[in-house]
Amino acid sequence: MPELVFFSGTMDCGKSTLALQIEHNRSARGLQGMIFTRDDRAGEGKLSSRLGLVTDAVEVEDGQDLYAYLVDHLSQGGRADYVIADEAQFLAEDQIDQLARVVDDLDIDVYAFGITTDFRSKLFPGSQRLVELADRVEVLQVEALCWCGARATHNARTVGGVMVVEGAQVVVGDVDQADTIGYEVLCRRHHRRRMTAATARAAALSPDVLPVPPA
Ligand SMILES: Nc1ncnc2c1ncn2[C@@H]1O[C@H](COP(=O)(O)OP(=O)(O)O)[C@@H](O)[C@H]1O
Numbered sequence: 001m002p003e004l005v006f007f008s009g010t011m012d013c014g015k016s017t018l019a020l021q022i023e024h025n026r027s028a029r030g031l032q033g034m035i036f037t038r039d040d041r042a043g044e045g046k047l048s049s050r051l052g053l054v055t056d057a058v059e060v061e062d063g064q065d066l067y068a069y070l071v072d073h074l075s076q077g078g079r080a081d082y083v084i085a086d087e088a089q090f091l092a093e094d095q096i097d098q099l100a101r102v103v104d105d106l107d108i109d110v111y112a113f114g115i116t117t118d119f120r121s122k123l124f125p126g127s128q129r130l131v132e133l134a135d136r137v138e139v140l141q142v143e144a145l146c147w148c149g150a151r152a153t154h155n156a157r158t159v160g161g162v163m164v165v166e167g168a169q170v171v172v173g174d175v176d177q178a179d180t181i182g183y184e185v186l187c188r189r190h191h192r193r194r195m196t197a198a199t200a201r202a203a204a205l206s207p208d209v210l211p212v213p214p215a
């Protein structure tokens with residue numbers, strides 16, 4: 001039975017790597033996938049992982065009908081044995097409905113990959129719809145870690161290492177961008193306290209918390 005599967009997690013937990021592995025294993029067996037992405041850091045029409053792997057993909061546009069795109073592709077003699085949709089948090093709710101229709105009406109497996117929540121710990125509309133519609137939601141096995149060593153469950157947006165809570169929901173970027181706008185994965189406790197690696201380090205070095213020598 002074909003499925004709509006949502007592989008979800010924080011940034012930097014290996015989602016795109018898994019997408020590329022699924023693609024590799026299936027194409028090694030002669031299957032042909034349709035790969036969608038949107039706003040990958042590597043540029044338009046790319047699905048990339050931080051391990052250095054990259055493949056070409058169809059860049060999804062605003063308002064594009066993904067079901068119609070697949071039907072068009074198939075009716076022109078193209079093949080699509082499975083569908084991969086990376087950065088699925090950036091898709092519109094309608095586009096997730098269209099992916100569910102691909103599963104139900106075209107009998108094609110759809111594997112969607114994306115972060116669940118934004119820097120304010122609010123669901124992205126595309127991720128919300130995936131949670132609502134997916135046959136399965138899979139959390140990735142390799143844990144991304146907070147600076148404290150706990151499992152990272154939240155995405156923080158940082159400017160110069162300091163967590164911010166104002167701004168547009170979508171700002172394409174990466175982890176480990178200390179000087180500019182970047183992201184850092186945190187456990188809930190430190191996300192709530194807005195404590196990033198940089199601010200924790202600064203607090204540890206602050207004279208206020210240095211041991212006071214005996215008088
Ligand atoms: N130099 C490295 N050596 C080994 N693993 C790495 C290295 N750099 C990144 N990774 C792995 O890649 C993961 C990020 O993979 P990626 O697919 O880009 O994540 P996502 O798509 O979830 O943001 C990291 O969690 C880490 O496990």
Ligand SMILES: Cc1cn([C@H]2C[C@H](O)[C@@H](COP(=O)(O)O)O2)c(=O)[nH]c1=O
Pocket residue numbers: 010011012015016039041114115117118119120155156157169170171172173174183
């Ligand atoms: C938290 C958050 C992230 N983004 C962007 C930043 C990246 O471009 C992608 C996530 O990519 P990854 O492969 O999972 O690392 O999403 C954003 O636009 N808004 C946010 O709140």
